[in-house]
Amino acid sequence: MICLYCLKNYNMEVTWTTIFKPGRKGLCSECCSNLEPIREETCEKCGREYDEQWFDNKHICTDCVAWENHPNYKEVKIKNTSIYKYNNFAKEFVAKWKYRGDYELIYAFSDEIKKTYKSKYKKVDYIITIPLSTERSYERGFNQSEAIAKIMDQKKTLKVLKKNETNKQSKKKKLERIHSENPFIMTGVKSTIDKKVLIVDDIYTTGTTMYQISKILYEAGASEISTFALFRG
């Protein structure tokens, strides 16, 4: 087996679940050990792992408290789940995947993504992907959110949003992001009325994107909104 990330040859562990599965693409044990899975105790809203630095009380982190007081998003309630922490390895990983266009890398997580999807989001009606601006889409060649949604369930994927041209989120500062204008527009207005939807993205950093989209979907009548991001920054 060749590790998707470091491209070294490695021996796959054979366990009860993999004994009769043909070798699937994955990470070697060394790369796996660099990932930090988020443990059970998390913020109820954004899914950040409990850490005194970010938490005043056990349930909600300080960032989410700040969001609660945000004038534009008071009515929006977020329920996010993430699998890994956005540590240095994850940053390099995402860079290689998204900015250097190694699309295959996402398959390293397909098991974990599927598992989370099956256990938590089996009942959602639609998976909402986050659109890229035309320019960004051309640059990257693929949409990271759609890549993840494809692993979850292609049939439920719904592309009803459009994005105006803006600067890259990752180039902005935290406050700029939180107070930036909502760049997303709903195109298929009626489709999400009274539906349970799941918003899928790769990284949850400040939560701006999630809040912006949640707000639009909320206004479009979605009955239940949850979000999934592979990494939690």
Next chain:
Amino acid sequence: MRFYICAPTTILSILLAIKPETRGAIIALLFFYNIFLLLLYERIFFVVLNVLLSIVFITSSVYHLDKFHEHYVKSDVKFIGKMLVDSKPKLIDDNVFFVGKLENKLKVNVRVKKCYCEELSYGEYIYTEGVIKPISSTKNFAGFSNETYLIDNHFIGSLVTNKITKLEHSKSYFYKLNAFRNRLIELYSSYSDHITVGFMLALVVGDRDTLSDEIQILFQKFGLVHLIAISGMQVHILTFGLYKLFIRCGITKERTQVFLLILQPIICILTGMSSSVIRSTFTTGLYLFTKISKLKFLNIDILAISFVILLLFEPLNLLDIGFQLSYVNSLALLLSIKFLNGKDYFKTIFNSSIICQLVSFPILINNFNGFSLLSIPLNLICIPLINILIFPISLFLIVCLPIVSNYYSYKILLVPSDNILKKLMSILSNLDKYNIELLFPTINLMLIIIETMLIVLIFYYFEQGEKLKYKIVSYLTIIVLFGHIFQPYLDSKYSITMLDVGQGDCILIKTSYNRETIVVDTGGNFLAKNSKFMVNSIIIPTLKSHGVSQIDYLIITHGDFDHAGNVNEVLKQVKVKNILFGLKKSLTSLEKGVINFAKQNKIKIHSINQLHKLKLANGLIEFLTPYSDTLEGNSSSITFILSCYNYKFLFTGDLENEGEEWLLKNYNFPEIDVLKVSHHGSKGATSDKFLQEIRPKLSLISVGKNNLYKHPHKEVLRRLESINSNVYRTDLSGAIKLVISEKSVTILTARP
């Protein structure tokens, strides 16, 4: 490489060769397995490899079987020649017993009067003249199969001789090492009154003879018998410990690996070569070899390669329970690596012993039909205790004791540990009262397969973290297991099993819904040791395979040894409610002994005459036992008719012509469906007149292979043929089982 996908092919191919009666199903399985692999991996290479392996294994199994059957002694054969003493000669009474290995690797049991031979020792060549006699081999549905054992160990007969000339000692290292092991055991057996020494020898050199029988039986009862033998796990611990030690001493990794690789076969021989030791040393050896030669193999592949290679040499090892358990446990532990890799050391040990118990469960209930509930907690406590504490201490003692020659040092070391062990044993034997043994009757191989699959599914979902499915499957498994336990209580069929106890009678009758269990005679052997073996390896396993642990009615037709010889042993080990004797003038000493024992243990004794009737679930037993002043011995055997549904079965014991005459005079026989032919088919019974009267459609003869009396007599077989009765014999078919339902009688035989 994923070599392990070849292991199922290996298993199926060997089964194909040794179980020809299920050929169709196995070929289908092989076919589907290969199709499955082809679809899964989309590589023709695996299929080609599997087909090649199948051919190799079928040929080698057939070769092994043919070689055995070709040389197996069917009647007395004269032997003159050279052989090798292949076991430690044992002195029992006046005779010396040992295993002799012939030049073509086949073995014979040798018995020689002590006065005819000088002191023999292991690994010595001898020249001998004598007669090889056939070994009686029995075959039953449940329990230890003598026949499989003989084939497995290449025994072709037993040699009786009175002329042995010693030749030179074998020069091979194998025998030298083994001789060293024997000397070690001898050295310690002088301290055999110390219980610690017994445990030490069992745990380190795999010799259990020094341990008393009571302790062994105690361990067997609790399903802990694997603890008093060196296990593969301990060999791993030993190797790992040595590895750490050498590295600590500053020896390079590479040299340590080479040294340990050379050490593996030595460990294997010194620890007594049980199947789990062979498995673990061979696997460890392969593992070290791949490390040294820098080959990259999956651990599971190494295990599979060792499995395939060992079976290539001895295909029949596959039927060995120790071999099966050893590989299944190792496989399960390797597959469970994800939930064993924790940092908590104790949790890892705890989990691994739970995993081993779960996966060995189907094998245990398939072979032994019983499972002690207490064995679960006891194993959880004892396995770590033995692996971490007792085994290293034993190892230390066995190395140190010869050095510390002072007897008082023994005392300092041995006496305290003796006391601790004795206390533990007494706790164990007290626990016996609270032990509940669940019985899982033999119903169908399919059921065992389903149970195995359910257990595998539990692991599968557990690893996936799907809690709901994992719980559902766990509960389902428990439900299936309870169904398995209670199945015989819902089964309205009668079953009559004529056990293969060699020359003798032993018949088990099980009525509808397991309401009553009736055992007619017990078989018997003149040697007390053999009697014990027969009860433990044939009668009790057969009872358990019917889901029965007690006997409601034990019918002793008459007091001859081949009918009642095992009674004492049966009464000692099985709960019996009623004993039925024939009404007669005089009792044999055997019968008197039984009556005394029964009185002491409050077992009801009934003297049966022709007026007695016994009501059963859906059936009835009518006793016809002949009684008159002139009838004695065989002819006063308890005779009875069992009627269930619309069938009638006549059981005659050893009834002879006079008894038959008496019965004909005093009784009007109905049409009989099945006859248990009297007196093993002796000429003096089963007269034409009697047969004409009862006209059985089916006749069963319980008779030993190559017996001294030349039963069954040709004349009797001719008489039975003349009335067109279908004859089944235990010497040819092994145990015979009749399953009786309302509409039909099905005949099953242990030998195909």
